[in-house]
Amino acid sequence: MKHLINDLETLLNIKSPTGHSGLAVDFVETRFKELGLATRRTNKGALIATLEGENTSEEYTLSAHVDTLGCQVKEITADGMLKLTQIGGYAWTTIEGEHVSIETMDGTFYSGTIITIVASSHVHGGKTNSTERNEATLRVRIDQRVSNAKDVQKLGINVGDFVHLDPRTVVTDSGFIKSRHLDDKACIVSLFGMAEYFVNNNVKPSHTTNFFISNYEEVGHGASAAIPEKTVEFIAVDMAAPGSGQTSDEFSVTICAKDSSGPYDYELKKRLVKLAKDNNINYKIDIYPFYGSDGSAALRAGHDIRVGLIGPGVDASHSFERTHIEAIEATVNLGIAYLK
Template sequence: MNNYIDYTIIQKYMQELLSIPSPTGNTSKATKYIKDILTDLKVNYHTTNKGAVIAVLEGEDNTIERSFSAHIDTLGAMVKAINENGTLSIVPIGGYMMSSIDGESCIIETMDEKNYTGTFQNIKPSVHIHGNDARELKKTPENMEVVLDEKVKDKSSVEALGISVGDFIFPDTRTTFTSSGFIKSRYLDDKASASILLYAIKYLKENNIKLPYTTSFFFSNYEEVGHGASSSHSKNIKEFISVDMGAPGKGQNSSEYSVCICAKDSSGPYDLELRKKLTALCRDKNIDYRVDIYPYYGSDASAALAAGWDFKAALIGPGVFASHAYERTHQDAVVATAELIIAYSMEAM
C-alpha cells in the first residue's frame, strides 16, 4: 500500500455509511450523509430530481468532463402482507438469495418512522417440529417471513403498532472491521466504493490538486433496481467510470486484495481503450489490480449506456467476496481502488 492513502478516513466513512439503512427507495438519510460530508469539504454538488447526489470538482478544461459513480442504495425488503398469526410476509428489494437472510435480525420502519425489531425466518424454522422439511425447504420469498420482537398474536395487533404493507425492512449489516484488515458487512456493495469516492474528493480538494478536466462524482440511489445512473449527466462527459465491486470466487480472477477491473458483464464488454488506460496506470503506479468477467452483473455504467448516453465506460472496484450476501473485502483492495481513482482523475484522456 502506498503511504498517501489514509485508510482510517475511508474506514470512518464506511462505518458511518454502513450504519445508515438505505435500501432502494428509502435512501434519503444516506444521501443526507453524503451531502453533509460534501458541505463540510466545501465541494459544490447538486441533487437530481430522483435524489442522486452529484459532486463536481472544476478542472482546467471544463469543455471535456470525466465522471466517477458509486451507489448508496442497497438490497432490503418490504412488508408484502401482515399475516393472521402476526408475522410479516416479505418481498425482496434487489437480487439476493433468501437463504442469506434466514435467521438474521432486522428493523421494520413504519411510515411515521417508528422502528421495530424482528427476525427473518423461514416458515419451517425448527427441526424439532418440521424435521427434514426444515432442512429441505426451498428458500423463496413465499417461504420467508419476519417474526416481530413484539407481543403480537394476530393481524390487528400488528396493525395497532402502525406497521403496514409497503413498510421497509432493514437487515442487520453486522459490520465488523478486523485487526487483520478485513471488512465484513452487508452492503459493501456499494458503500465501500461510495466511501472511497468521498475520500478521493477529500484528498483532491484538500491537496489543491489541479485536475485536467472537470470531474463529477455521481452518488446514485437506484442502482440495485437497474436505473441508478440512467439520467442527469453533463453532455460534456467523455468517460464514465462506475466504481462498484469486483466479485472474487471459484473460477474468477478477482481478489479481495486488489482493485478489480471488469472487462465484460451481462451488459457486454466495457470500453477497451479505457480499460487499457486503467490497467496501464495500475502497472505504472504499482497498484495491485485484477481484470475479470462477471456473467451476472450490471452497473451504473450499464444503466447509463442503455439509456443512450454517449461516453466511454468502465467498471472498477474492490474485490468483494460473497456479493449480495454477508460480504467481505480487505483494506488492501479499498486502498488500491482509491489509488486508481485519484491517479486516473489526474490523467489526460
C-alpha cells in the same frame, strides 16, 4: 485510510435500501461539502458533487451507488407475521436468521427476525432442512406481543413498509471489513478518498470531475438519467466479484472487461491497466457473469459516453460480504491516477 474506514462504518449503519436512501445521501453530501465541493440533487434524489478541473469543456464522471438491498412488507399473515418482497436481487437463503428493523411510515422501528415457517427442528423434523427458502416460506417474526394481523396493524405496520437488514459491520485487526451493503458503500468512501487527494494537495484534476451518487442502482436504473451533459468518460466504481473462476480478490482493485451488459470501453480499459501498472497499484482484470452497473444503465439509456468499471473485490457479494482495506486503498489510488 483510517478516517475513510470510519466513514464506511458510519455509512454502513445508515439504512438506505433502494427507494429509501435519503439519510445516506445526506451523509454523503455533507462529506463532500466539507471538502468544498459543489453539490446538487437530481429530481430522482441522486447526488452530484463537482470538483473543478483544468479542462472544463469536457468532464469525467465517476459513479457509486448508495442504495442497498432490502425488503418491504408484502403481506401481514393471519398469525401476525410478515411476508416479504425483495428489493434488489439476492438469494432468499442469505437472509434467513437475519435480525431486521421494520420501519413504519411514522418513523417507528420494531425489531424482528427472518425465519422459516418450519424453523423448529423439534417440531418439523426433516422439513426444517428440506424446505426451500423463498418468499412463501420465510417470515418476519416481530418482537412484539402479536398473534394476528390486527395486532400488527395496531402497531402501525402496513404493507409497503421497509424491512431493514442488520448490516452487522465488523472491522477486524487484520484489515478485513465484514458487513452487508459493502456493495456499494465501500466505493462511496473510495470516491471520498479520490476527492480528498485533490483538495488536500490543492491541485486540480485534469478534467472537471463529477462524483455521481446514484440511488436506484440495485433495481437497474441508477445512472440512467441526469449524467452531467459535458461528460465524455464515465467510470462506474462498484464492487468486484471474487469467486470460483474469477481473477478478482479482496486485496486489489479490479478493472472489469465485461459484465452481463457487454464489454466496457476497450481503450479506457487499456488506459486504466497502464495507470495501475505505472503506479504499482495492485489490480486484476476480470469478467462478471451475472452483473450490471451504473455504467450499464447509462449506456442503455442512450448516453454517448465512454464507460469503464473499477472497484474493490468484495467476497460473497449480495450475501455475507467481506473486503479488505487494501482493496479500497487500491481503488482510491487508481481513481486518483485516472483523474490526474
